[in-house]
Amino acid sequence: MSALLLRLGSHKAWEGSLDELTSTASGLIGTLPWQGQTLRTPSRSVVVDYRSAGLIAPAIRKRYQWAHLVQLVVACVLVQSGHSRKSAAKRMQSLDPAELIGLLMEHNGPGSADTVEPGISTVDHARALRLAHEAVCLLAVGLVDHFQRARSGRLLVHDPALSPALRGAMLRLASLHVMFGMLVRSDGAHTLVAQCRHALRAREWGIPIFDSPDCRFHGIRLLDGRTCLPTIECIDLARQSGSEIDLNEQQAFAQLNSACDQFGMRGSDVYSKLREFITRHPISSPTEIRRFLSASSMQLAAPFMASCYESVQPHHLVNGALLRCATCGAPMANSVIEGHACCAVRQCGAFDVPVPCGSARQVPVQDVLVAKSHILVYWCGPGQDEIALYDTATANPPGLVATLYPGRDKCDVSLDNETIGIDVKSHASPFLLADTLNRNVGGLELFPKKYIAINDQALSRFPGYLDILRRECNRTDIEFIAVSALRRKLRTRS
Ligand SMILES: [Zn+2]
Incomplete structure (x- = not known):
């Protein structure tokens, strides 16, 4: 691994202002050559420019962190290797710091820049998008079905008993491969299921349409990378697609x-x-x-x-x-x-x-x-924000009366004798979350004042998350807010 990537990896605790971000990145870039050549160091105005081009995520409470430093360094390398700022932003969109470092590790200069987008302009965009959306919905239903079968001891076998949803998803993915002039992958259900641990992006799946701005499922994962359990997004999609499977049982x-x-x-x-x-x-x-x-x-x-x-x-x-x-x-x-x-x-x-x-x-x-x-996946992970909000509300000050999971989970946290209900969401895609909420907000419906608080990590991975969510969700009685912002708001109440 190059010295630049190693040094970047050792700055994980870094935090600072915009000026400090500029000078730290310049210190890294200016002293360590990249593939034998010296890179230009970014000025403050370049950093501001990258920020507005979406190459760097918004600051968190006016402070920049390691993730921003990685984004800036990777952006400098990509742009100076011949990418436009737009194509660099597209390649970097919704990647975590470790994934961005991985992107640089596999990046071999300007020659390899555009191999991922063959013929995107020649295909029928609307048709490709429809196929992709159908494929992902069917995959979600198929994975949840497969997961249910695996729990009852039945193995995944690529035979006539294979879930019809998985079969339908495979057909559509094969059509997409044909449309984009790629070899049709026919490695069967096992490979497809294993692939679902990767985020739905062109880089991981080889399907350019997944990176299209109107792809509703860009960046989501259907299976948890570590445990291979269906993610919350996968479960929501399966429900939206009319899956009859009772997932409450599976989620304990x-x-x-x-x-x-x-x-x-x-x-x-x-x-x-x-x-x-x-x-x-x-x-x-x-x-x-x-x-x-x-x-x-x-x-x-x-x-x-x-x-x-x-x-x-x-x-x-x-x-x-x-x-x-x-x-x-x-x-x-x-x-x-x-x-x-x-x-x-x-x-x-x-x-x-x-x-x-x-x-x-x-x-x-x-x-x-x-x-x-x-x-761990369904309770402990999403619960971190729920507990943080509860602890903030019940600390003194503000000393509010709060309940976690009131009335057996009508919402995540309620305040003021159940006049305020808060649900926390960490969906990777604001489009998918809006679809879910448009169908049903569950027990939150019972609370006169409704908050949906979004996990700050999810927000930092998807530019414009809250704006997209407010635009796509047809509920006017819900206030959408970042978890950190809601905690600040609670602290000032008494
Ligand atoms: Zn942790």
């Missing part, structure tokens, strides 16, 4: 509800307490769980809690050690940078930020329990 909500039923009148309160404990403790221990249950007289929920955790498994370990993310508490995973680990929770502020294994928090594995994959 059904088990949690029946555990709470045993508590009669206390059911709702027990529901909130159990979800809160699990979200706050992606890693726990039998002793900690026992103490928690007996302190709230909830011993009846012990079998349910046992079903949510497992002992440490090999895939939880990095170089033989269990490392805990300092931000969200989940087990860390291997990073693309050697000798480093990173958080694998997409909603976490430390997602994909490499930390040297030696300086990460190590947890002794004896008597330790880790939340099972589906609990």
Whole structure:
């Protein structure tokens, strides 16, 4: 790996103003040659210009971070290798810092710049877009179906019993390959399912239409990269496409509800307490769980809690050690940078930020329990923002009366005796989220004042997210806001 990429990887804790961003990037670029040539260092006005061209994401509370530094350096390399700012912005759109570094690693100068977009202008755009949208919806239904079958012990076999939705998706993807003059991939259902761990972008899928600005599913993943579980986006898409499959069962909500039923009148309160404990403790221990249950007289929920955790498994370990993310508490995973680990929770502020294994928090594995994959993906990950909002509201000041998951999950957090309802969303695509909300906002409907708070990481990966969401969602009674902005708003209330 080049010295520039290595140095970039070591700046993960960097934070600064626009001027500091300019000078830090210049320091990196000016001193380290790229592929034998010296790059021009960016001036302040170049940085401002890149910012408005969408090459650099908006600042977070007027501060720039490592992700912005990576975006600026990668943008300088791409533009100076012959890309237009527009094509560089398109290539960089919705890539995480580690993915951007990966983009540079595979980037071999101007010759390879446009291989990903063969013949985009000669195909029938509307038809390609329709095929792509249909293919993705069918894939979502097929994956959820496949996941359900796998849970009941049936293996994925490419035979007449293959999910009709997966078959339909494969046909449409083959048509798209033909339209774009590419070889038709016929490696079967296994390869397709494995491919679904990658974000829907031209670079990963080889299908140019996925990068089109009117592609509603650009950048989303259908399967979680680490656990291969259907993502929340995949589940939403499957539901929108009329899938009959009961995903509540798969996401452990059904088990949690029946555990709470045993508590009669206390059911709702027990529901909130159990979800809160699990979200706050992606890693726990039998002793900690026992103490928690007996302190709230909830011993009846012990079998349910046992079903949510497992002992440490090999895939939880990095170089033989269990490392805990300092931000969200989940087990860390291997990073693309050697000798480093990173958080694998997409909603976490430390997602994909490499930390040297030696300086990460190590947890002794004896008597330790880790939340099972589906609990980590569906509860702990999205729950980080829910807990942060709840903690902000209940801190003193402002000392508000707040409830987590009130009335068994009518919304994520309610305030002021249920006059305000807040739901947190971390969908990768504002288009997909708008489609979901246009169909149904669930229990949030019951609250006179409704907030939908969007995860800040999701916002930083998709330029113009909130504006697109406000435009595409036909609900005028919902206030859309960044999680960080809502927390600031709560702090000023009393
Ligand atoms: Zn984390």
